[in-house]
Amino acid sequence: MSEINNLKLCDLVDKIKNKKLSSKEITEAFINRSKKSSKLNSYITDNFDNALNSAKEFDEKPDFNKKIPGIPLAVKDLFCTKNLRTTAGSKILENFIPTYESTVTQNIIDHGGIIIGKLNCDEFAMGSSNETSNYGNVQNPISENLVPGGSSGGSSAALAAKLTPATIGTDTGGSIRQPASFTGTVGLKPTYGSCSRYGIVAFASSLDQAGPMTHDVKDCALLLEVMSSFDTKDSTSVEFTRGNYLNDLNENIKGKKIGIPKEYKVDGMPKEIEDLWEKGIKIIKDNGGDVIDISLPNTNYALPTYYIVAPAEASSNLARYDGVKYGFRSKGENLIDMYEKTRSEGFGDEVKRRIMIGTYVLSSGYYDAYYLKAQKVRRLIKNDFDEAYKKVDAILTPSTPSSAFKIGEKLNDPVSMYLNDIFTVPINLAGLPAISIPAGHDNNGFPLGLQIIGKAFDEQNILNIAYSIEKNIGYKNHINDWWIK
Amino acid sequence: MSDQIKEYLILRDDKEYEVIIGLEVHAQVLSESKLFSSSPTKFGSEPNTQVSLVDAAFPGMLPVINEFCIKQAIKTGIGLNAKINNKSIFDRKNYFYADLPQGYQISQYKNPIVGEGSVTLDMPDGEKMIGIERLHLEQDAGKSIHDIDPQNTLVDLNRSGVALMEIVSKPDLRSLDEVNAYIKKLRSIMRYLGTCDGNMQEGSLRADVNVSVRKKGETELGTRCEIKNVNSIKFMQMAIDYEANRQVDILEEGGSIDQETRLFDTKKNETRSMRTKEDAHDYRYFPDPDLLPLELNDDFINEIKKEIPELPDEKKKRFIEKFNLSPYEANILVSDIETSKYFEDVSKNSDVKLATNWITGELFALLNNKSIEITESPITSENLAKLINLIKDGTISGKIAKNVFEIMADSGKDPKKIVEEKGLKQQSDPKELEKIIDKVISDNPKNVEAYKLGKDKLFGFFVGQVMKQSNGKANPQLVNEILKKKLN
Secondary structure: OHHHHOOHHHHHHHHHOOOOOOHHHHHHHHHHHOOOOHHHHEEEEEEEEHHHHHHEEEHHHHOOOOOOOOEEEEEEEHHHHHHEEEOOOOHHHOOOOOOOHHHHHHHHHOOOOOOEEOOOOOOOHOOOOOOOOOOOOOOOOOOEOOOOOOOHHHHHHHHHOOOOEEEEEEEEOOHHHHHHHHHEEEEEEEOOOOOOOEEEEEOOOOEEEEEEOOOOHHHHHHHHHHHHOOOOOOOOOOOOOOOOOOOOOOOOOOOOEEEEEEOOOOOOOOOOHHHHHHHHHHHHHHOOEEEEEEOOHHHHHHHHHHHHHHHHHHHHHHHHOOOOOOOOOOOOOOOOHHHHHHHHOOOOHHHHHHOOOOHHOOOOOHHHHHHHHHHHHHHHHHHHHHOOOOOOEEEEEEEOOOOOEEOOOOOHHHHHHOOOOOOOOHHHHHHOOOEEEEEEOOOOOOEEEEEEEEEEOHHHHHHHHHHHHHHHHHOOOOOOOOOOO | OOOOOOOOEEEEEOEEEEEEEEEEEEEEEEOOOOOOOOEOOOOOOOOOOOOOOOOOOOOOOOOOOOHHHHHHHHHHHHHHOEEEEEEEEOEEEOOOOOOOOEEEEEOOOOOOOEEOEEEEEEOOOEEEEEEEEEEEEEOOOEEEEEOOOOOOOOOEOOOOOEEEEEEEEOOOOOOHHHHHHHHHHHHHHHHOOOOOOOOOOOOOOOEEEEEEEEOOOOOOOOOHHHHEEEEEEEEEEEHHHHHHHHHHHHHHOOOOOOOOEEEOOOOOOOOEEEEEOOOOOOOOOOOOOOOEEEEEEHHHHHHHHOOOOOOOOHHHHHHHHHOOOOOOHHHHHHHOHHHHHHHHHHHHOOOOHHHHHHHHHHHHHHHHOOOOHHHHOOOOOHHHHHHHHHHHHOOHHHHHHHHHHHHHHHHOOOHHHHHHHHHOOOEOOOOHHHHHHHHHHHHOOHHHHHHHHOOHHHHHHHHHHHHHHHOOOOHHHHHHHHHHHHOO
């Protein structure tokens, strides 16, 4: 591995601004390592040739005022990228090349970033292990045959394996935070409305948010600055003053009130995760923070609520993939036959399962009992957080109820797979920001993460708390390049 | 007059059935761009040339509401005397069809932008109020074209995403004449407001027609059938008449009506079942998570109220009061906004009574013959006013005016010029007229004798002779006066 691959995003920005490294050198280093890492299967589509050209162009006319000048980044294949194939991990979009750029990737390009490829993910971001992708499993660089989490599994794997200095994912129920936790990296889901959804292949519109995935909290603050913007092309985008997250990053948490929700102490939670949580609590106390026990009484209902709301929206969002306009089409006897064949062959099992659940809960006669009730419970869950935030500034929980599991272990047990999202899902339902940071290892040496949940639009605060924990917890990722012969 | 109005009833032996009609009118919002995208909406463009990524439902594309369309819907609501809802919600209506790119139509289901209102119809036997249930905004679908390619259906997405207002009436209509008057009144109001051009040929105004029947005197509503997408008043009337008779026949045979959706076949003049209630679509409506609820504050609505022009009902009242027109005349003049503008332009500069008569008489006949709109009239309002003034000040007679009008219709010329060029100016010089009259009297001694002996009818003969001698230009009033003096 080249020394360059070991540099974090902020370090690379410094090196390039100080002319210690060129964009071409950096881009080549990450492309070369990506090429050697095909065993991880983290890429669906690469953009290496174009990226190298862009790097050369940057070096010819460098603009060092940009936030990430000449920095190569691979991104989750859920972001539409102009002239670069975008599949959403699905066969139904296997030949889809957008003529447009998503707002978030456009922001990256506008700030000097160079897109080096599209990273694997669960099909339409539906999954927690990257095993539902039409383009195959992704290996967790931590250990062979371990899942990298999902749905942003290609992103977490590529980041942990240093194939990209940072990356972006999307998070509908935990799809950034859980894979970050499984790979010993940092992942942040911003407040709903912070990052534009324009040009992101939709899963569940009221829950989807794009966010940064990085090696550390500083990088995370910088990349969030780059991604977040008000966008009139997304009606749910919120106009608020975005912070200077990196500049204002501050490890001082003296007097900060941190809530510990009792409902997150679930039955059967591994001891090592409890210990990890205790470790986090101690760090907060040692650094002058106030730890306060709180209650989020409707937490139990979050997962069932999520598995009504998200599939309902998905069943409608995915109706456009019908073989008529773009993407995969199967021949049929007539229109209906063409629809049935196209969608049967084009979608994988998990996507079909969720389309069916979603269709069911929206059907007449069931709507009130499922969808409408779920919307009411969603409101209660949000109210829980509103109540808690009258007493505390942020909330600390584990990111996941377990560490990464083996490939294939939960594939045929969807409910056990869904339970993985138990700590992350409520945050999406409430539209709040939350960050997962690596905090320790389990008995197998697999990474575990802690989650800090903030008030709406209070990203700076959770970044600061995360920064403080990160400095004190002394986490280090153990990666031995097992996939490179 | 009222006993000439026949109730619209379906008769079977001695039984009378009443027909209950409700209309769901789909009116295309007059707007440069679509409801949720900036694509243009021009009619008749090359297929698939007015389609954005949003209209074609590309991955990751999001709808953004067009504020102008919202204002248009509010204006229409005000014109229908309806309640404007401060909060309304856009829902997704889910179904698969090749010309529906999203796989759902964005519409308003439980919370429409406009609530209950009413429309007043002017029927020969008096006014009738028709209740409005609601008005909501929705996207139009694209168009499937089945007759260009023998193997394939082609899709044109130019209409996809165009804003429609669905205006739902209460089941208050009872006859084909009322349907006609209702559609025309809606059209008139929307054209006054500039919110829909009402052009039925271009599909800017279509309707789904709900029909049920019941024995006269019953108060319960019968089971209704919905006839989808009828695009002219004539077809609506034909469809209703067919459907009402069909339902009565079923009831007469002891059967019952199935609630269903039907199609009207314009060639065979019959309605056909499209789908029954059992296989009705389950549209799985739910609020569109890509759009926030639409919240309108009162200031916003009040600002729009200020922009509302005088509408046909008020204008009619004003015409009756200010110009002393009959309700019938006023109605004709206000029903179309362009006609009312034309009338006001003409009457502003000339005699109101003459303006009314000339517009509703000669001008309407001319437009009818040429099958053109008043905006295309070869006779401008300015020229018609001039013509009327020429009559009024005695420059030409009414009879000559008709000739001048015809020349104007063909040439579009200024009537003053025509009168000058053709020398049509009325002879009003008494001395000149006396000369002609003296000559007529001296040329017809026998008739003079007869007249003096009491054959009064001969007076007309003398007038005719004078007019003939003057090539029709003699001022008929003066001729009368002088003749009377001379003969008596």
